[in-house]
Amino acid sequence: MKIMISYPPLIGDGTPTLGQNRQFQWFHNPSFIYPMVPASAATLLKVNGYDVVWNDSIAEMHTQKQYEDILIREKPDIIAMETKTPVIKQHWSIIERIKQILPEVKVILMGDHVTAMPEESMLNSKVDYIITGGDYDFLLLNLLNHVRKSEALEPGIWYRENGNIKNTGKFQLNHDLNKLPFIDRELTKWKLYGEKFFKYAPYTYTMVGRDCPWAKCTFCSWTTLYPNFRTRTPESLLDEIDLLIKNYKIREIFDDTGTFPRGEWLKKFCQGVIDRNYKLSLMANFRFDYINESIAPLMKKAGFRLLKFGLESANQGTLDRLCKGTKVEDIERGCKIAKDAGIGVHLTIMVGYPWETKDDALRTYEMARKLLDKGLADMLQSTVVIAYPGTPLYKQAVENNWLRFKPGEWEKFDMTIPIFNFPDMQPADVMKICDDIYKAFMTPRFIMRQILSIRNFDDLAFLFKAGKAVIGHILDFQRKKE
Numbered sequence: 107m108k109i110m111i112s113y114p115p116l117i118g119d120g121t122p123t124l125g126q127n128r129q130f131q132w133f134h135n136p137s138f139i140y141p142m143v144p145a146s147a148a149t150l151l152k153v154n155g156y157d158v159v160w161n162d163s164i165a166e167m168h169t170q171k172q173y174e175d176i177l178i179r180e181k182p183d184i185i186a187m188e189t190k191t192p193v194i195k196q197h198w199s200i201i202e203r204i205k206q207i208l209p210e211v212k213v214i215l216m217g218d219h220v221t222a223m224p225e226e227s228m229l230n231s232k233v234d235y236i237i238t239g240g241d242y243d244f245l246l247l248n249l250l251n252h253v254r255k256s257e258a259l260e261p262g263i264w265y266r267e268n269g270n271i272k273n274t275g276k277f278q279l280n281h282d283l284n285k286l287p288f289i290d291r292e293l294t295k296w297k298l299y300g301e302k303f304f305k306y307a308p309y310t311y312t313m314v315g316r317d318c319p320w321a322k323c324t325f326c327s328w329t330t331l332y333p334n335f336r337t338r339t340p341e342s343l344l345d346e347i348d349l350l351i352k353n354y355k356i357r358e359i360f361d362d363t364g365t366f367p368r369g370e371w372l373k374k375f376c377q378g379v380i381d382r383n384y385k386l387s388l389m390a391n392f393r394f395d396y397i398n399e400s401i402a403p404l405m406k407k408a409g410f411r412l413l414k415f416g417l418e419s420a421n422q423g424t425l426d427r428l429c430k431g432t433k434v435e436d437i438e439r440g441c442k443i444a445k446d447a448g449i450g451v452h453l454t455i456m457v458g459y460p461w462e463t464k465d466d467a468l469r470t471y472e473m474a475r476k477l478l479d480k481g482l483a484d485m486l487q488s489t490v491v492i493a494y495p496g497t498p499l500y501k502q503a504v505e506n507n508w509l510r511f512k513p514g515e516w517e518k519f520d521m522t523i524p525i526f527n528f529p530d531m532q533p534a535d536v537m538k539i540c541d542d543i544y545k546a547f548m549t550p551r552f553i554m555r556q557i558l559s560i561r562n563f564d565d566l567a568f569l570f571k572a573g574k575a576v577i578g579h580i581l582d583f584q585r586k587k588e
């Protein structure tokens with residue numbers, strides 16, 4: 107039986123950020139994040155004897171015609187596709203087209219949107235199965251074993267039977283991640299993937315946990331997929347790193363767990379990296395309230411070069427409403443601890459909360475500018491707040507009538523324009539502030555510091571790449587202003 111894990115080409119204003127993306131955008135200067143869980147699924151299926159095709163027509167920038175040629179050439183029995191709110195309707199049309207080309211094929215959808223609203227896709231498309239929850243790997247294997255060997259379906263799967271829509275109940279995240287094989291990098295075309303903050307090639311991604319020990323932020327779409335946290339052991343990640351260094355001479359790794367594990371787990375991992383004497387640059391997502399003066403130096407010693415922190419907003423009222431679990435004062439304190447230890451800081455910031463005024467949004471801009479100017483942050487990314495179905499923020503938005511669009515106008519949730527009404531801002535004001543936050547890099551002190559930090563070719567190439575990325579993002583938001 108042949109299964110194709112597939113990202114078909116999508117139509118929109120740029121290149122879509124779909125696989126492994128907790129938020130969706132169209133980019134004009136794209137880079138692609140390694141879809142870690144679908145890659146794990148491809149590997150698990152192959153190890154279990156299935157014929158697996160990895161097709162990422164988004165990252166490979168295939169045309170529609172090229173994609174259809176792949177379908178005709180490969181003739182898969184089953185196609186599994188990850189989807190997200192802004193492109194769910196496109197995926198319904200794609201399923202229609204796939205079934206015209208391959209009438210016998212079975213199609214599976216997975217992702218946070220269909221986890222929140224599985225029935226919608228069963229009713230509005232010819233999809234055969236929907237996998238809910240984020241364990242695509244375990245559930246895909248179960249589903250294929252069901253089709254091939256009549257294995258009983260696990261909870262979390264929607265299907266059709268005699269013209270009726272049925273499901274096996276609420277998904278359960280009770281699978282042991284340590285039992286998964288390490289991702290087959292050749293099968294899943296690892297060289298396609300890498301964001302612009304990578305510095306030392308060859309680089310790649312890992313994902314040791316699913317997905318975040320905090321898992322409470324009301325806007326976070328992956329809490330829909332992973333309401334509880336599981337992680338592999340530190341030894342398991344160390345062994346995977348071993349393999350990556352030996353097989354691919356990897357010099358830099360970004361672990362894309364929503365928030366990297368902390369506490370004893372982290373100490374054990376750092377000590378393991380030090381003991382194994384890797385010459386490796388590491389990056390991870392972290393939280394301001396998880397970094398402290400005792401762990402930061404150990405992380406630096408282990409090779410952590412950059413940590414990504416969700417700043418989100420400089421307003422305590424907003425952090426509280428988001429259940430972020432951090433204080434405004436944690437932000438500068440956390441940046442300083444990381445920087446004092448010699449670890450770079452990447453901030454993720456959002457504008458366009460439905461309750462924030464223009465002054466609130468400008469306060470966030472001002473904080474970002476100051477942190478960059480004072481050398482307490484090295485890079486940032488700024489996005490417009492989107493409430494995806496399945497998140498508490500979406501529920502609040504519907505209940506409080508914050509949305510400018512009707513539920514169902516999903517294509518409007520693509521960050522091209524804000525989806526909320528604001529107390530005293532127009533959509534264009536929000537896009538401008540988002541754009542201005544990217545320009546916050548451009549203080550003379552920040553630019554001088556970057557130039558003075560150039561030591562070698564890697565530094566120079568990185569600075570050039572980062573500059574290009576900032577310009578690309580500014581153009582993205584300028585194009586989108588109403």
Ligand code: SF4
Nearest residue numbers: 318321322323326364
């Ligand atoms: S800390 Fe990050 S990954 Fe965790 S719930 Fe909040 S936004 Fe999501």
